[in-house]
Every structure is written in C-alpha cells, then in structure tokens.
Amino acid sequence: MTRRLFALPSALAATALLGAALVLVGASSASAHDALESSTPAAGEVVTADPTVVSLTYSDELLTLGDDTSAFAIQVTDASGAFHENGCVVVDGAVASTGIALGEAGTYTATWQVVSSDGHPTSGSYTFDYQPVDSGNSLPGMAAAPACGAQWAGSPREDSAPAATPEPSATTMAEEPAPAVTATADPASTNDDGADGSRIGIAIAVSIGGLALIVTVIVLTLRRIRRDPFEKPDAPSGDEYGDSQK
Numbered sequence: 607m608t609r610r611l612f613a614l615p616s617a618l619a620a621t622a623l624l625g626a627a628l629v630l631v632g633a634s635s636a637s638a639h640d641a642l643e644s645s646t647p648a649a650g651e652v653v654t655a656d657p658t659v660v661s662l663t664y665s666d667e668l669l670t671l672g673d674d675t676s677a678f679a680i681q682v683t684d685a686s687g688a689f690h691e692n693g694c695v696v697v698d699g700a701v702a703s704t705g706i707a708l709g710e711a712g713t714y715t716a717t718w719q720v721v722s723s724d725g726h727p728t729s730g731s732y733t734f735d736y737q738p739v740d741s742g743n744s745l746p747g748m749a750a751a752p753a754c755g756a757q758w759a760g761s762p763r764e765d766s767a768p769a770a771t772p773e774p775s776a777t778t779m780a781e782e783p784a785p786a787v788t789a790t791a792d793p794a795s796t797n798d799d800g801a802d803g804s805r806i807g808i809a810i811a812v813s814i815g816g817l818a819l820i821v822t823v824i825v826l827t828l829r830r831i832r833r834d835p836f837e838k839p840d841a842p843s844g845d846e847y848g849d850s851q852k
Contacts, residue, residue: 640664640700640722642730647716649732654739660691660716661703666723670697677727679719680704681751685712688747694754707760709744711737 646661647653660682668678678695680702692705702720714736719729738744745759752758 639724639726639728640666640668640720642718645716645732647734650734652735652737654737656708656738656743657736658705658707659703660706661701662716662718662720664700664702664720664722667699668697668702669721669723669725677719677721678702679717681717682706682708683715683717684709684747686747688749688759689751690714690745690747690759691752692754692758692760693752693756705760707745707758708736708738709747709759711741711744 641664642662643665644663647657660680675695675697678697680691680695681689682691683689690706690708694704696703708714713733715731715733717731719727722728747759
C-alpha cells in the first residue's frame with residue numbers, strides 16, 4: 607500500500623513532464639513557420655500615391671514547386687469586400703507579390719497565404735489606409751476574387767461605345783448624283799467609217815501620183831523646147847562618112 611502511494615506522485619510528475627514536452631515541441635514547430643517580416647504597403651500605413659503592387663517579405667525563402675504558385679494567394683479587398691488584386695502571385699525567394707488597382711479612398715485589407723520553407727502553409731492579414739490625392743483614378747473592384755489571367759479591377763475598360771453609323775436619309779439619297787452614262791459607239795458604224803476613210807485616202811494618193819506624173823512630163827518638155835536652137839549637131843564619125851561615100 608505504501609509503495610502505491612509513493613508511485614502515484616511519480617506517475618503524475620511523469621505525465622506533467624510529458625505534457626510540457628509536447629507543448630514545447632508544438633511551440634517549436636509553430637515557430638519554425640516563416641513569419642511575415644515586412645510588407646509594402648506596410649501594416650497601418652496611410653498611402654497617398656496609387657500603389658500598383660502588394661509585396662510581402664518573409665523570414666525565409668518560401669517553398670514553391672518550380673513556377674507553380676497555385677498554393678499561394680494574396681487578396682486585397684476594400685470596405686465593401688470588392689477584390690482589387692490581379693490574382694497572380696509572383697514568388698522570388700522570400701518575397702511574394704501581386705499586382706493591385708485600388709478604388710475609392712478607405713481602409714483596405716491584405717490577406718495572404720504562402721507555403722513556408724518547412725512545407726507547411728501559413729496565412730495572415732493586415733490593413734492599410736488609402737487616401738489618394740487625386741480620386742479620379744479610382745477603379746471599381748471585382749465581386750469575386752479573380753483568377754490569374756482573367757479580368758480584374760485593373761483590366762482596360764471601354765469608356766464609350768463606338769459611334770453608330772448613320773443610315774442614309776431620303777434627302778441624302780436624293781442629293782446623290784446619278785451615275786454618268788457613257789455613249790458607246792456602234793461597231794458596225796465604226797467599221798463603215800474606217801472603210802470610207804481608207805477609200806478616200808487611196809483616191810487622194812492616186813490623184814497626187816497622177817498629178818506628179820503630169821508635172822514631170824511638162825517639165826521635161828519645157829527643157830527640150832528651151833534647148834539652144836543654134837546648137838550644131840555632132841559631126842558624123844569617119845566610119846559613117848565612108849559608108850555614105852560608098
């Protein structure tokens with residue numbers, strides 16, 4: 607009986623030591639997760655310029671599988687719950703970032719989830735205030751968190767619809783000039799005119815040739831008439847004279 611009384615406190619002490627060890631192990635495991643060391647915008651900061659990126663820096667390099675960041679998320683929401691991030695998370699060592707396009711002035715919440723260097727996911731959130739100098743650049747957020755590559759708050763928007771093409775009115779149609787009519791010559795009459803022209807040309811050529819022949823004959827005749835009448839004929843040669851004596 608006495609031994610049992612002494613054994614009970616020993617068992618209780620062992621149980622207490624085991625519980626303390628488990629608590630210490632749990633605390634050590636929790637402290638092994640990478641902690642958020644800094645952020646841009648910072649927690650509680652009042653931002654006046656238009657931020658385009660939320661950047662988070664952790665205590666150690668984050669764990670990624672190549673370029674796959676599907677286990678990472680950074681969301682930025684306004685007071686109404688609208689989302690202003692682009693849905694794409696870029697991880698570079700111990701830094702995770704995403705693009706943002708803020709809307710109206712007010713308090714924004716940045717919520718994040720990353721994979722720690724020990725392989726365990728860790729998450730958290732913080733807030734910052736946005737008080738822009740020029741409120742004309744505010745963009746409405748999305749009702750749901752956008753996927754990477756999908757339309758988001760910063761996507762280009764059509765400011766105005768394209769102008770409609772006016773339909774032609776009755777007055778405009780009446781003022782349009784009628785198409786010009788080009789006269790086309792009759793092929794048969796054209797051929798006849800060409801044939802007549804050819805005949806006339808031949809007749810003129812023949813007339814000119816005959817006239818030239820007549821002029822040539824007249825010129826030769828006048829030359830013979832104008833020859834010197836006192837010009838003696840050539841004396842006959844000796845052979846001709848001998849033949850005449852015979």
